[in-house]
Amino acid sequence: MIASVGKYHKFSIVLVLLSAFVYYYFGYPLVRTDLVILISLYGIAFASFFGLIKLEKHNFLFLAGIAIVFRLIFLGSIPNLSQDFYRFIWDGRLLLQGWNPYLYLPNDLMASGSVPIQESQALFDGMGSLNASHYTNYTPINQLCFVLAAIVSPKSITGAVIVLRLILILADIGTLYFGRKLLKNLGLPVNNIWLFILNPLVIIELVGNLHFEGLMIFFLVWSLYLLQKGLWKWAAVILALSVSVKLLPFIFLPILFQWFTKRKITEIHKTSFSILRKNLGKLIVFYAIVFAIVIGLFLPFISEKFISNYQETIGLYFQNFEFNASLYYIARWIGYQIVGWNTIATIGKITPIVVFVSVLIISFFRDNTDFKKTVTALLFGLSIYFFTTTTMHPWYFTTLLVLSVFTNYRFTVVWSFMFVLSYTAYQKEGYGEILELVALEYIAVYGFLLYEIISLQRKKLQIQAS
Incomplete structure (x- = not known):
């Protein structure tokens, strides 16, 4: 036994060094168009990830330590798989000079020669023509982080990157802390948290490529922990902060209905009116706190032009952009067969309605009366959105991955690996998705999800039968 433990320890060190x-x-050296190297290294990272969890899953300090070290490796690097951070720094420096970043296009400012920030040309060139031609859509807490980077490093892109990266590393540490506590409270294996914290996709996309889903996830997990503890007012405050990093958690609000009322919509008549009124009152106050804080954080930026620009940017996301999509690509193909052109503008208007109706059905008619079931409902509500969206970048998915940690579903881990195929769109000959690889990605995801649903249903029936 001692020899076995020593052997595992030595092999763990090998896996750490490989990772x-x-x-x-x-x-540092990677070029995103070197696809063979990229995919091979990603595969090695995932094999090491699974090996480390298997061998050291009970060694919390060891895994927590290496999770932080892996993130610190990126500290001084400039992201080479994403250009978004240039816009982060641009927005932060613009705001620091007293300019509202929601009101100005980088293209217009550069053309007018009136950009009031350092390194404007480098930032403009770095963000790319697509980003520079659209108004910013980054929310107030995001902008606060960007300003902090501008204050600390107003003249160095690398310095600003380090500040932003430290924020995201601290956010992941917070997710580890509250995620572990929530798993304990739910009676689930605390080792589940490593499926998120040590996942290569999370490390590369959130800390490596500076995507602020990491900060949003920290606030979301903290909010869920507080909600499970019954501290629902504080949970509303923290959830508002999560929404103020990314708007995505708004989708979760209806799903919390049963957690507050403890009843499905079809069972409301079985609850006494006084109890129902009290519980609905709590839910309304919860919603009010969330909306009040989010609106309050947006208030310093709000103007008629801001509203117009923000609506335009959000509309473009649903009706113009397309990447690594799932059911949307099937709908687009059907559209081509019927009318002969890309129907994204029409599909982009329909899919939000489909998602909204689906979320309402999950919210009111599925049994979400205990917290584990509520989190599973959050998982499937967000899954429907991601399965139908026109644009599915790898970093978007990390929210789904962290929710799955608190459920019995692991199709998200499969998806986190299959996402590497989406990088094949960035080829040396130019941008172009290989739809066969997109199909392979989603066949694996849907196939494993179907397998899990069938397996969990069988276990449920066996338990009922016994």
């Missing part, structure tokens, strides 16, 4: 090399390569 560290992969993250170093992703952070």
Whole structure:
């Protein structure tokens, strides 16, 4: 037994060194069009990820330590798989000079020669023509982080990157802390948290490529922990902060209905009126706190032009952009067969309605009366949105991955690996998705999800029969 433990320990060190090399390569020498190297290294990172969890899953300090070290490897690197951070720095420096970043297009400012920030040309060139031609859609807490980077490093892109990266590393540490506590409270294995914290997709996309889903997820997990503890007013405050990083958690609000009322909509008549009124009152106050804080954080920026620009940007996301989509690509193909052109403008208007109706059905008619069932409902509500969206970047998915940690579903882990195929769109000959690989990605995801649903249903029937 002692020899076995020693052997595992030595092999764990090998896996740590392999992972560290992969993250170093992703952070520094890698060129995203070197697809063979990228996919190979990603595969090594995932094999090491599974090996480390298997061998050291009960060694909390060891895994927590290496999770932080893996992230610190990226500290001084400039993201090479995403250009978004240039716009982050641009917005932050613009805001620091007293300019509302929601009101100005980078293209217009550069053309007028009136950009009031340092390194404007480098930032403009870095963000790319697509980003520079659209108004910013980054929310107030995002903008606060960007301003902090501008204050600390107003003249150095690398310095600003380090500040932003430290924020995201701290956010992941917070997710580890509250995620572990929530797992304990739910009676689930605390080792589940490593499926998120050590996942290569999370490390590369959130810390490596500076996507602020990491901060949103920290606030979301903290809010869920507080809600499960019964501290629902504080949970509303923290959820509002999550929404103020990314708007995505708005989708969860209806799903919390049963957690507050403890009844499905079809069972409301079985609850006494006084109890129902009290519980609905709590839910309304919860919603009011969330909306009040979000609106309050937007208030310093609000103007008629801001509203117009923000609506335009959100509309473009649903009706113009398309990447690594699932059911949308099938609908688009059907559209081509019927009318002969890309029907994204029409589909982009329909899919939000489909998602909204689906979320309402999950919210009111599925049994979400205990907290585990509520989190599972959050998982499937968000899954429907991601399965129908026109644009599915890898970092969007990380919210779904963290929710799955608190459920019995693991199709998200499969998806986190299959996402590497989406990078094949960035080829040396130019941008172009390989739809066969997109199909392979989603066949694996849907196939494993179907397998899990069938398996969990069988277990449920066996338990009922016994």
